[in-house]
Amino acid sequence: MKRNTESNQYEITKCNPWFFWTECFFCNHEFRREAGWRFSLQTGGGQLQYSHSCAECSKTKQHLEGNIKTFLSRKPKAPQATPRKP
Helix, strand or coil, X not given: CCCCCCCCCXXXXXXXXXXXXXXXXXXXXXXXXXXXXXXXXXXXXXXXXXXXXXXXXXCCHHHHHHHHHXXXXXXXXXXCCCCCCC
């Protein structure tokens, strides 16, 4: 049995946080009383993590999908070895 992990990997909805400040996932600035996006990502344990994106980072749904795909395709940096003292 095979499963396609690319489909339904995240869901995107439009949001307008009026009362509380919400942090953007991409630029780490907080926003409220303006349009934004709410999306969910699956973590390694299969749980959903909900995040937000401001309208400046992602103007359209297609642009947000592109931002999410580039974030998911990033490879984590390998830890750098500390130089040993002689």
